[in-house]
Amino acid sequence: MKHCLIIFTFILFTFYSLKSSGQWYDDPVNHSCLKCHAFQTYSFHNDLMDKEEKRLMNPFFIQDTVALKKGVHKQFDCTDCHSYEYETYPHSANLKLEPMATCLDCHGGDETFAPYQFEKIDEEVKKSIHYQVYGENFTCSKCHSQHTYTTTARNSNDVLEIVNYSNQICLSCHNDMRKYMLISGHENPKLVEIHNWLPNQELHFQHVRCIECHTEVVDGLMVSHNIQGKDKAVRKCAECHTSDSRLKSSLYKYQNLQVRSEGGVLNTIFSNDSYIIGMQESPFLKLASIIIFIATLGGIVIHLTFRIIKKK
């Protein structure tokens, strides 16, 4: 099964590399799936009654065509992943039982995707609290829609965008009772209340990712995936609000790579989009202020000495 998929993917890959990106989804109205799956309502021919019927689409089955065209799998058409049998409606009941390929089925052991370290990520996910509690049910797809996922952290140069994208992944479930209950069977704890101890909570959630506090930072990985239990979460302010902040080895490592290669002194003072009290310490300004301070004290001591000698 797995080998089949790999070969299948390989053929697909070589085939689609020749095509321009996203062309499948350019015209939703005439697309064999999107004509129904991109809209609030759909119509089909009722063969039994022999008439056209119009119905409401299940909102969870509506696909966002803009996001589809931006996603990493924009080269695919729906039926590359889903069965061809979906082209008929009503969909056959058996299709519900159809196994879907996981990320690892296609990406595992593939040299092309080595920089993403899919196997390492898989290992880390297996250690995470979600997997520990829910096992195989907590698939990668719970966080990464195969339809719309984009590698934001790797490609964006806007910290706020990276943060927002990443946090939306967590919040789409943790702040959504239905999705949360689908997995856990109980109600979701209110994040705002849990994080009450954090001042300026809203500001923090816009400027740091959930995973900054909830994962163990793994140096070799672009995005740490080992989400730990709440008892291991970062609570100490100084972990971020110091000059050797943990953000430098996680969130800011993406930006730092770029900034360092461009910048001089001024750049290191002004580079980050977010200003984080504590972390901003610039070695240049620090040295300058120490020198000025010592010079001032020196001047005073000399003056004082003369005053004592001259009894003034």
Added chain:
Amino acid sequence: MTETQKIYFYPLWLRIWHGINALCIILLIITGINLQSGSENPLIGFNTCINIHNVSGITVTLNYLLFFFGNLFTNNKSFYIVKPKGFLKRPIKQAKYYAWGMFTGMSAPYPLSEKRKFNPLQKYFYILVMYIAVPIVVVTGIGLFFPEIIIEKIYSISGVSVTAVLHSAMGFFISIFLVIHIYVSTIGKSPLDNFKSIITGWHHIEKNK
């Protein structure tokens, strides 16, 4: 022969202003350095630091209004007026006196009187601090308190960073001012005399007869 004369230099409102200002600025400096270094201080936590810094900052801001309007509506402002004549010569002369003259028996070039509360050098520094540094610190401080009001980008540079660096730089300048201010205050009739003056309001002036 010297004779001591007492002048009522510091009216009550000014003394109240100065007391509050001094206390708050000192708190601001201590907590500000703590925030800057970001280290978790075992004595005062980061959280407490922020709270102290915010409360003292707001106090200094309100207090500044007292200083500003106090000066506006009383005669105290006259001591802050700079005349273009001898704009640089006068403070340099005073600096020379501090560095050299006062040890070689020279008499003060600008003796204080009812008409002259500050020597030229003093005057310049007070103006710099009270009408440039403190207002900048207040404005940038308010900006950092409500980050959403800060201009996002100044050319290609992040507005918050510029505000923060300006805030720290002016805060630093005020700290340096404070050190010098306190030291120079020990130069008087006796080392503690000037400190008594800012509490009682009465200043002693030695007049050469």
